[in-house]
Amino acid sequence: MSASEKMKATAEQMIGRIVRKTAHAVGNRTTEAKGAALEARGKARQVKERAKGKIRG
Numbered sequence: 001m002s003a004s005e006k007m008k009a010t011a012e013q014m015i016g017r018i019v020r021k022t023a024h025a026v027g028n029r030t031t032e033a034k035g036a037a038l039e040a041r042g043k044a045r046q047v048k049e050r051a052k053g054k055i056r057g
Contacts, residue, residue, distance in 0.1 A: 005049045012042025 016039025
């Protein structure tokens, strides 16, 4: 996993989690869903990069 991709994945997860929790506290379901989607995208990016790393050896 390249360092820049790892940082992108981690940043997406953190930002998504912050947005989701803040929107939940305020009661904004639409923004909460967008935050959850961003968090999921970060997790998917992380899984993809780990798989690429294992294939490369």
